[in-house]
Amino acid sequence: MGLGTIxxxxxxxxEVFQEALTALNMNExxxxxxxxxxxxxxxxxxHTGSTPAVLQKAEKMLGPLLMKDDPKMNELLxxxxxxxxxxxxxxxxxxxxxxxxxxxxxxIKRLEELLSCQIRNPKSAFQLYASFETLLKAKMISIG
Numbered sequence: 676m677g678l679g680t681i682x683x684x685x686x687x688x689x690e691v692f693q694e695a696l697t698a699l700n701m702n703e704x705x706x707x708x709x710x711x712x713x714x715x716x717x718x719x720x721x722h723t724g725s726t727p728a729v730l731q732k733a734e735k736m737l738g739p740l741l742m743k744d745d746p747k748m749n750e751l752l753x754x755x756x757x758x759x760x761x762x763x764x765x766x767x768x769x770x771x772x773x774x775x776x777x778x779x780x781x782x783i784k785r786l787e788e789l790l791s792c793q794i795r796n797p798k799s800a801f802q803l804y805a806s807f808e809t810l811l812k813a814k815m816i817s818i819g
Contacts, residue, residue: 676708677701717808730813733806739789741816749819754782755794756818759804763795 677699679691694711701718702709720729734741740752754772758779761767769779783794792799810816 678708678710680711717805718812720805729809730815733809734815736802736806737790737810737816740786751782751786751789752816753818754779755786755803756807758783758786758794759800759807763800 677695677697679694679698682688682691697719698709698711698714701714737752737755740748740755742748754768757771758768761771765776765779769776772779774782787794790803792803794800794803807816807818811818
């Protein structure tokens with residue numbers, strides 16, 4: 676079940692109904708009831724956009740890291756995901772990955788070379804994170 680926001684205004688009935696439908700569509704079967712306020716923007720964007728185009732863009736963003744048969748690329752993929760999950764915080768990333776600071780810095784430099792972008796740039800980081808979330812939700816990748 677999807678729930679929209681509560682409103683006493685009849686004029687907002689259509690808007691609240693649309694919120695409830697959106698929440699319902701975003702529920703991945705993990706819960707019986709989901710509120711519109713609990714749905715993240717990225718989920719809405721990936722579900723309402725052109726899914727094939729979104730998936731294609733996400734794959735291109737992560738490009739060389741998606742070579743599943745290369746263990747080094749899998750390691751870099753996980754490093755990038757953890758780094759983004761930690762909000763770009765080096766200390767947090769280092770602890771989560773259980774690697775040294777110099778090792779983390781080397782990996783970040785390597786990632787920036789492979790992806791041709793500055794992963795600490797907020798716009799780049801958001802796009803990379805959105806790519807991860809899109810591909811993870813589509814079950815096209817897994818972070819091991």
